Amino acid sequence: MLHPDDKAAPMCTESAPSHDNLMRLLDRIEAETGDGAVSVREVLAILGPRAFTPMLLVPSLVLVSPASAIPGVPSLLSALVGLVALQMLLGHDRIWLPRVLLDRALDADRFARVLRALRGPVAWIDPLINERLTWLTDKPGNIPALAICATVSFFMPLIEFVPFLTSILAGAIALFATGMFARDGLLVLVGYGLVSGGVVLVTGAVQAVAG
Template sequence: MPPPHPEPLSFNEVLDDIAYKADNDDTPDKLTLGEVLDSVGRRTYGPLLLVIGLIAVSPLTALPGTTWLVAVLTLLVAGQMALGMKRIWLPRKARDMSLPPEGVKGAVEKSRGVAKVVDTLLKPRLTFLSKPPFVNLVALLVIGAALITFPLGLIPLAPLAPGLAVVFFGLGMTARDGLWLLLGTLAVGGAFWLAFPLIF
């Protein structure tokens, strides 16, 4: 398997980097969230948001409290994105969260088919949406997706909507594809529509 990409630019490249870490970890019986996030880089927001979004829509969120934990992590990353921070800080407790290595490898392999299809749809377009000042608006929309997850967490499967929005934003930022950023905006709108009866 090839070494990690300096900067992943596609869904499959992000999966490659996670798989490489899972296969070549210094502690093969233990994999942490911090190690997975570091494998895709903490200087670029797109791959990081994509990984967090994939966790948000994965079976891992069936564990009590995981949905809200992922939402808090999303808030932290998006907040730093809005501030334009060059390197992303994450709290040690979140970084030390243990993940099953075999489960991570299995999830990567199961995602390959979807990634292959998605990558054929990704391409640089409307790239201005992935640059300042629009990228700050994207960050605010990701914050909105994270915040709306808290009330939606009370409804089974409802947090998938904001989680999917974060995946779209992650894909758009990774590939510099403004169309996927617009799809993320629509998904956030759908999440707020779902949450409206709970809030008002």
């Protein structure tokens, strides 16, 4: 249960970026990870222990990519998103992760495939991002989104029985994380729309069972 060494953890700025910001984030992670296994500890060291929004964003994007089909990856990603979102809610000044998560790793080839899977969606969404409706992306406006991210992530394994619900809620989390990272409140609003769709699905499933 250790924090990465501050001296070995370059700080990642959380300021609002240019239109290629998401792609540059992927480039940075790819450039600074070495051969062999790539652990959560190493990714956190690259981003920096105070880079909350990037550390919320990266697993959120992977969660909605084809890489989420890798066995064990969805559970790891959900735990990361939930813990980071909860610490953002509580106002922590640095990221804490338990050793069992910090030591989880993918081999370098598989990790490279994960990053490649993200590049297509990221290249599409990067030009659409703008700094707008920032009251939805900063506290206190982002508290509902963070609460949804934390709650959904911790209960993700329990909602898989509803068709499509996991994908919808994972998409909402990715939109919340991207919106907060880029300070684009429009993406946060779209995320709330997806959550509303998820509520409709759950209501329909409950009614179908009750009927």
